[in-house]
Amino acid sequence: KCKELISSKDASATKGLSETAKAIDKAAAKNILHKNTAARRKSRLAKALNAANK
Template identity: 80%
Template structure:
């Protein structure tokens, strides 16, 4: 446990940021799963669901939760599945 005041604050700040990152990551995974399910089921609104998932991927990348190349790879995979299923 830290003794120095600034170190104690860093522990609090890191805990807060970790919770925010987990929430964003969880939401991102949920949207990607929804998009994959919509593509697999051949849903009528699958383009809209994929668009939302891509937006979440971009938001995570802009916040530094995903690396930009990882974000690009995931978006490409979704687009490839969408085009193959369409």
Template identity: 75%
Template sequence: MPNIKSAIKRVKVSETKTLKNTIRKSALKTTVKKCKEAIASGEGAADAYKATTKAIDKAAAKNLLHKNTAARRKSRLAKALNAAK
């Protein structure tokens, strides 16, 4: 545990940010999972894909994902969506 006041604050800020990032990552994974299920079932796949793409873009904007990782995930989902049609 740090003794210096600024170091104590940094620990608190770090814990808060870690928690928020964990929540955001979990929500993103849930959205992707729902999209994959929608593509597999064929019901509402286009809407689910659109929502998932938006969520992935937001995650990349917040530096939760690297931009190339985001592009790869969107590409794979689009490929799966087109294959299912």
């Protein structure tokens, strides 16, 4: 969902990123994702958002 907002350059992509990051953090807290995997995914989404805003 967040990737779709970023690729469409939607103004609500920042909000979508924070919601996605929250979901990723919850998954990491429950050991569904490794903490480094969660950090990598959040980092890549933030990087894509910053690149789209330029």
